[in-house]
Amino acid sequence: MRPISELADAIHQQWKERNYALEVFPEVAAEGLTRACLPEQLKPRDILDWLENVGENYLPRQADLSNSFGEPAVTLWRGERFFVDALFWTTGTTSIHQHGFLGAFQVLAGSSLHTEFDFETHESIGSFIRKGALNARAVRVLERGAVHPIHTGDKLIHSLFHLDVPSVTIVVRTPSAQVGTPQFNYHRPGIAISPPRGLQWLTKMTQGLILLQTMGDEDFGRRAAGVLARLDLESAVTLLFELFWKTRDGARFQEILRNGLAAHRPLASFLEEVFLCLRRDTSITTMRSKVLNPDHRFLLALLLNVDRRETVLELVRQRTRSPEPVLAICDMLRELSEGDSQGSLGVTFDETTLAVLEQLLRGRSPAEALHALEHTYGPEAVASSREDLLALCEALRTSTLFGRLLGPAPSYR
């Protein structure tokens, strides 16, 4: 594919002149992408056409045959020192992750909400798990054509929430083996964990436990907790993450965690908070997979990633160009709710709920919100529904969608 081979040749030439120094590759790759103006030359359909016609003898060796990162991920060009991928995204969203490779990416089509994070390590659990504090440091929309360098380790911890279907990114990157930094995924409020490393006994024993659960074995919970108690902490946390993804019953999972890590109380409490956050985040990304309107996806992306009300309102103001971002959010929620016949939002946004939410989004306390509602509905009407309205405030402040934005500050901050 000519635009890609020209891009690769230009990057190769620039990097050669810098003696292939690894530390300059992100800069060289980002400059090459910026100069190539790929979005002007290449459409997502061109890549799909190429894929159909390239044939088995000319397809470069694929870096990600199982689409672990992309829907699909396609290697377009491969050299000895770096390669070029196209990552298509439809319903998927990336985890919060760092990289075991160097390079740069460009948004070829669509747009994405890009959030960068800082991670402060407080404690290492073995070599592949770190406990600490994860905080979003910057959030912005990457439009078509935007280029971003990829650094290894904690110099770039980020997530991408893709707003359009499809969103396509071109990634120019080194093979992971050249750099040798572990790839960590991050979860709120602050844990970094490497993907499972294929340890044979741990993997097969986990699969056995999951089978017990699928069979509905009554002894599953007791046996899982027993195994956790006998494992080293790094293996125990790895097992807990695997069980989390396979256990629908949240209360049962929590019981296994508490019993299995009874000897490690502070860590068990911290992990309970991690899995609560993860359940909430997973609920929002599941909602997102059913929503196609880019503005609605944008709102869900903000509710997933941003915990400052002022930042959310500013980003909505920029995107919608509305002088009243609170009202723009309420309009979007009304539209989302109307299209939510399956109830996947978990909240029905009727007029009363939206009126209360509007006040909370303006930064008012529940008491202030009720006072403001008196102007619209009259003091008697508000007084007669006072308990219901306060309960509604509480439900919104602890809801999956608005908990991060409106709820009490979590203990980890």
Ligand SMILES: [Fe+2]
């Ligand atoms: Fe990334």
